[in-house]
Amino acid sequence: MTSFPTVAKLLAKSLDVPLDTIHPDTELEALGADSLTVIELIFDLEDEFDVKLGDERPKLVVVQDIADHIDIYLNKKAAVL
């Protein structure tokens, strides 16, 4: 499972940018997403996927980095189920 489509959808909504401008390799900074935007986004993604991320602070540069980070938790969740 990949969370990218949901990451892109929520990011487009919070930044008020067209969804088709967000690609896996799009840099977060280029989109205007700062560290606080990402914290908000991850909070909403946790709700969306019913997962709880840990305290690790991965380096998030492009949109796919966020999706990869979420996917780790989705895969863990799937393994448990």
Next chain:
Amino acid sequence: MTPERVVITGLGAISALGAGADANFAAALSGQSGIVPLQLPFERQRPAMPAAQIRGPLPDLIKRAEAPLFDRYALLGWAAASEALAQAGLSADADAVLRDSSGVFWGSGMGGAQTVEAGYVDLFVDGKDRVRPLSVVAGMNNAAASQIAMKCGFGGAVNNYSNACVSSAQAIGEAYRHIRHGYAERVLAGGSEALLTYGVVSAWDALRVLAPLDADHPQRSCRPFARGRGGLVLGEAGAAVMLESLTSAQARGATILAELVGYGASNDATHITKPDAGGQARAMRMALAQAGLAPEAIGYLNAHAAGTPAGDLAETESIKLVFGDAARQLMISSTKSMHGHTLGAAGALEFVLTVQALRARQVPPTAFLDDVDPECDLDYVPLTARDVPGLRVAMSNSFAFGGSNAALVVRDWS
């Protein structure tokens, strides 16, 4: 060093009377109020309570990504501040010199109250185990001041005043001193408040200082100086003034709206809620002394008068203490009869209206004052606005729970 003269080059306001300083003043002159039956945004309601509530969407001034950072009080603040900034002819992309010599002094009683309350609802009502990530930076009392400074690119001092209902009057007064003594060339000063939430309104209700709803005529629910007045009506607002040294304003070729010439601040030091005429008088006298004016120079006084039985009487008494025989010639009005008590924003909102009164030579009335309390025996400009061609100097009073008092004196510039 000779103290700098301090002038006003921009005004901004948003309240239940409307969006924009001109809309607010026009509504105040008309004697109509923005008071309506309170409608809280969520399920829980306080029925039969009046409020000077801003209905409808606020001006669309921030990006969607910024929304989690802006509590309603910060939105109201930026709406007012951006208007004052624009009228002053200043833009947000300040150059280095402008940036370093410009500050923001802001007032709010409870800051991001809606954000804080939403967090409590999440935790204690909805049983969640977490709150929104930006709750701290949206809810903190200096959030609006900081956001305004960032939006303006003002890198001088940013001071936040949380002193109940004098918060924004004090912000303006302290900004005046700041410029006067050369610490900055300009300060965007004012305040904002948005605490029409179930929890905050309930707390005010429990204190038994709120006016009951006039069910037949909700807009008449706040009646300062009237016989049988029932208390204050809570409101929400943002208001701002661009204060600037005369040197800076003239160098920029800015349009000067008025000159701030006096500020007085005091504390009753007697009781946490009960007003004291002596304490109020000290603030007014200090403001007059700083302005170098005799009491009879003041043509109009925008009173604090929130509509409480004790408060309006104490202010009538303190005005008599300060003005003596001149109190009988003084035009006094409480615009709270129309925009309600906007708490931390009140001082700034009423100061903006006072500056406009001076410029228009028109005094807004105390609305709905058709039955004056015999113990309140001064001229409260009842019901209708007055044309006052000779109006040159005005004062605005603000008093607070906790005993603080502030008075501002403004002189016309023409």
